Amino acid sequence: MNNLILSSTTFGVVISVFGFIIGMELKKRFKTALFNPLLIAILLVIAVLKLCHIDYSNYNASAKYLSYWLTPATVCLAVPLYAQIEKLRQNLVAILCALTVGALTSLVSVLILASLFRLSHQEYVTLLPKSVTSAIGMGISEELGGYSSVTVAVIILSGIFGNVSGDLVCRVFRITEPIAKGLGMGAASHAIGTVRAMEWGELEGAMSSLAIVVSGLLTVIGASFFAKLL
Amino acid sequence: MKYIRQMAIILSVTCVAEILKYFIPLPIPASIYGLVLMFLLLLTGLVKLPQVKETAEFLVEIMTIMFIPATVGLMENWDVLQPILLPLIVIIPVTTILVMGVTGRTAQWFLRKKEKQK
Known part of the structure; x- marks a missing residue:
């Protein structure tokens, strides 16, 4: 079975895409945030791999062609951002202040929770960059001496959690302005959250893309300082 | 073309x-x-x-x-996550909600303040 899968250049892509389509159908039918297409796709793919005893590496031998497009697609986030250039210029101060406060909130909350759970220094720095996009977070974690593979896992889980819970969080915090919703999503859940913000609207999506970049850069600077605190 | x-x-x-x-x-x-x-x-x-x-x-x-392939890869990293699983179950949701809420509220506060000034 594993050899059969390994010989295919499309198997991983096909089950990933079908998992996502099933997720979209379920969401259409049940209309609840829990039926998040991305989350369902991931769980379905894991279930298929486990049930058919397929190794992750064999799945990824073809699924990696999906991952390949992540870098060019992230570059393309500049396009919806540019389309909102007027809104960006008009609200530059509000946007930068909100993202600075957001990045600090992330660092401070990890510091407090890590000390409550008595995590080691190495575990603490592993979690410090948890809100930023995975490639930046992985770099920060390595730089500070954390476990970078755990960092990536935690970043992805934060992204999925934000993607799924974003609607509810905005309702509870009574965040209704499109710019504010987008910035919140991007600051907390990077690119995985941004795909949800894109569904909310063009302005939300653009602000979320902007937040990925700005929060990422602020965290590069902030994390090296915060690393000394625990 | x-x-x-x-x-x-x-x-x-x-x-x-x-x-x-x-x-x-x-x-x-x-x-x-x-x-x-x-x-x-x-x-x-x-x-x-x-x-x-x-x-x-x-x-x-x-x-x-x-994002699907990389995330499915978490099934491989399960053993590294396990030792700090309990803290993570708390830290991931709490910080994600806080960051989203605080960032959004701060932006909204600035936006509405500006609107009032007009």
Whole structure:
């Protein structure tokens, strides 16, 4: 079975895409945030791999062609951002202040929770960059001496959690302005959250893309300082 | 031809970003250099919106499914997550909700203050 899968250049892509389509159908039918297409796709793919005893590496031998497009697609986030250039210029101060406060909130909350759970220094720095996009977070974690593979896992889980819970969080915090919703999503859940913000609207999506970049850069600077605190 | 030209521009910017990443040793991924570079190119008019629009929108639209393979990879990393599983079950939701809420509320406060001033 594993050899059969390994010989295919499309198997991983096909089950990933079908998992996502099933997720979209379920969401259409049940209309609840829990039926998040991305989350369902991931769980379905894991279930298929486990049930058919397929190794992750064999799945990824073809699924990696999906991952390949992540870098060019992230570059393309500049396009919806540019389309909102007027809104960006008009609200530059509000946007930068909100993202600075957001990045600090992330660092401070990890510091407090890590000390409550008595995590080691190495575990603490592993979690410090948890809100930023995975490639930046992985770099920060390595730089500070954390476990970078755990960092990536935690970043992805934060992204999925934000993607799924974003609607509810905005309702509870009574965040209704499109710019504010987008910035919140991007600051907390990077690119995985941004795909949800894109569904909310063009302005939300653009602000979320902007937040990925700005929060990422602020965290590069902030994390090296915060690393000394625990 | 339109799509070939658009793809050529997008992949060229990505390639230049990867070269930048190689020469600038910061923990910043090529994709972020590329995003900033593409934004600057559009801002200065060196690349016009119609020269990248449809292909860029297509890639952004299908971006969600690009996250599936890496996330499925978590099944491999399960043993590294296990020792700190309990703290993580608390830390991931709490910090994610806090960051989203605080960032959103701060932005909203600034936006509404500005509106009142008008």
